[in-house]
Amino acid sequence: MTSLREAGVSRGDLVGLVISPARGVAAAPGGWCGADICAVARADEQLRPRWAVWSGQTAAALVASGVRLATCWDITAAHRLLFGGFRADPGFAWARLHGLAADTVPAGPPDLFGLDEGDTSEPVTAAGHLRPEWADGGWAEGPARMARWAELARTAAALQRDALAALAGRPSPLGSRAVATACCESAAELLCAELSADGLPVHRAAAERVLAAIIGPRPRSEAEAAAVRAARDERVLRHAPPGVTADLRSPVQLRSLLGRIGVEVPDTRAWRLRQLSGAHPLIAALLEWRKAERIATTYGYAWLDSHLGADGRLRGAWTGSDGAAGRMTASAGLHNMPAALRRAVIAEPGHVFVRADLGQIEPRVLAAVSGDQALAAAARADDLYAPVAGQLGLDRPTAKVAVIAAMYGQTTGHGAQALRRLTAAYPVAMAYLDAADRAGRAGRDLRTYGGRLIVLAPSGGESRSASRAAAYGRYARNAMIQGAAAELFKMWAVTVRARCASLGARIVLCLHDELLLHVPSEHAGTASRLVGDCLREAAARWAPGCGVRFIADTTVVAKWSDAKAAADAGPP
DNA sequence: GATTTCACGTA
DNA sequence: CGTACGTGAAATCC
Incomplete structure (x- = not known):
């Protein structure tokens, strides 16, 4: 050329x-x-x-x-x-x-x-x-x-x-x-x-085994599928009074069914039902039913058939930025696959996965973007919440909840004392969050640390109630942290992409704070070291001199499910 | 037939 | 301990 x-x-x-x-x-x-x-x-x-x-x-x-x-x-x-x-x-x-x-x-x-008489060749x-x-x-x-x-x-x-x-x-x-x-x-x-x-490597036979264990074998006809559904419904309905039936898929019918067994609820969400699971055996059966029904409808054989290619790759459409804080999005359920199906995410022959996730990314990002030196000092520890708890004079779980509540805008509970101590210990970080909250309430647009515009201005003369304004305050806090975390994550991901290409390693999944790389087995060690190096490089480019340490937990596995569950390092 | 609501999985 | 997203089915609107 x-x-x-x-x-x-x-x-x-x-x-x-x-x-x-x-x-x-x-x-x-x-x-x-x-x-x-x-x-x-x-x-x-x-x-x-x-x-x-x-x-x-x-x-x-x-x-x-x-x-x-x-x-x-x-x-x-x-x-x-x-x-x-x-x-x-x-x-x-x-x-x-x-x-x-x-x-x-x-x-x-x-x-x-012909109102526009311009030259259409222009x-x-x-x-x-x-x-x-x-x-x-x-x-x-x-x-x-x-x-x-x-x-x-x-x-x-x-x-x-x-x-x-x-x-x-x-x-x-x-x-x-x-x-x-x-x-x-x-x-x-x-x-x-x-x-x-x-696409993501997914082993078809393994996936079908997982599905079969949860929702039964692949039905051979529509009649067989209906029979399987009916049997699943029956395991719940047998706990109902004689003659009483309902379509469990209909929230309205379900509510009246619950009424018949003496359970009155404003809605039928799982967290609400879970609190009542001791009240009646039907409720526990219903929660089990929900799990299976979820797999059957959204992640069943139809899902495999439409998204898993003959080459054993599950493909969805990816976008680099959503419309809010700038996180990546993926279709085909790649970002919300039930944990059980991770057992079918298996590296191809001669390959392994290098899986790495960022530890305590959001409080560390807060320390970096706000420039709070005290919080940055806490972020030098492997477990950020340990020094924070010491600083606040609270136990670790309480300190953790307080930090998270501050970042996201608490609406319930009683964190007033913890909040005062946080403000005293980390005034710069807390002022940063407070400024975001006030901008959100007032409808003033913001930019994240990396420059992304967070639109908060009311559109088209809408007026905002107090609760609506509070919601915008929470949205703004969240967007400033989540958005900055997304920027760092992408900086990390594209650095890994560039440095790992020569190893034949490919990123096959991005999950907000987690990377999954498909790597030729002989390069597993090199790739593992590389993702750590890339994180340091990315952090230095994203927020030079911020003094915050970012950490990644990296493991080499054959199956995604072999990676330990996302751990928030530290004692319980 | 198109849009909204409910519900729920992931982070 | 809040936000975001994608999804599927029912409910609702037109």
Whole structure:
């Protein structure tokens, strides 16, 4: 790919990149176009530009052709960082970037009445919006359009970078952190494309054995399935008075059934029923029924059939950032698979899993983002809550609950004394949380440590009750911590992605504070050491000089279920 | 038929 | 000890 070099592109320069499955690739500057996706891989290795792409779809197309970029600038990811929320299509992102109101973004088919007399061969309207017929796929109609679309990607990325760099912050400027966050979020989108394509190793026979033990063998017909359901219902209903029946799947009918056995409840949630499980044998049977019914409906044979490929990989769609605090999301139940099914997550022959999770991530993140030196000192311990308990003069469980309640906004209980002691011991951290809470209540937008906008302003003249305001206060506290933790986690994940690639190791699951790597057995030790090194590297890049120690618990296992249950280190 | 509510799994 | 997400089925709306 000589034209990029001829165009004067060097390492880190923004290069617009678009890919059409039918027509190949286009890049800007240089107006280079071609059918050869491998040329992108060569340029990535030799020049290492920062590819400006409209979304993770570009990475998905590359991954499908076996090409995995080192880095990029993802306009979708940068837009979510800059403006918050989830919507981030090109037309919307372009409009917000140019200060145009969201409700003026044109949508749908081209204007048949000719009110917009502009030149449709131009992607930008007279009002400054992206033309929807371009954004909705028209950009791929030919080499010239693709080159123009790539040029616009480069323009948008450069504007986003400037806007992020200009962010002011107290006490330290936010701009350089926000640009780094955008780069990290962009790499996370590359990782998401890979996670979606690679999938999680799941052993089909093992999965079916787990299911059979809980919900019985795979039914051979609809009639057999109905019989299995009826038998499951019967194990609950036999505890009901004679002749009394109900559809257990209907909360309304279930409530009246409970009424017949003398149990009055406002709703039928499990935690409420659990407190009454001694009252009547039906309740314990019902809770068991719920577990099995959950597996049967959501994680049963139908789930396996639709998401587990013939190659033994369970695939879902991954996104790098939700619309709130910026955590990763995954479909196909990858983020809420019942623990029992972890027994079927088995490394392929010649491979093992390296599983690592961050310990006590949220209080450590609080120490880092608030700059509280006392809390940072406590975070030097393996078990952060031990020194905190000593400092507060409380036992460890009480101290832990107090810290968590402070971070998330207690609504019930009686932590007044613990709260006073916390405020005295860690005034900087507590002031940080209090400021977030007040901003949330008042409807003032916030930015996380890494620069993500947390939208708290009321939309469309809505007024907020006191309880609603309190809920926004809790939401704001939570988003500032959860969001910053998500930033650190992604920094860790993309660092691991980069450093582990040469070992043939792949990240196959991200679970908010946990990484699962699929690693050739001979590299298990190397990969284990690497995830620890990567955490230190990521923390140093994310919050240099913060003085907080971050820890990862790392194990090498053949099955996901062999990893000890997520442990909150320390005595009970 | 589309949307909301309930419930529950994960972090 | 709060928040977030994705999901499926029932209930409700239109």
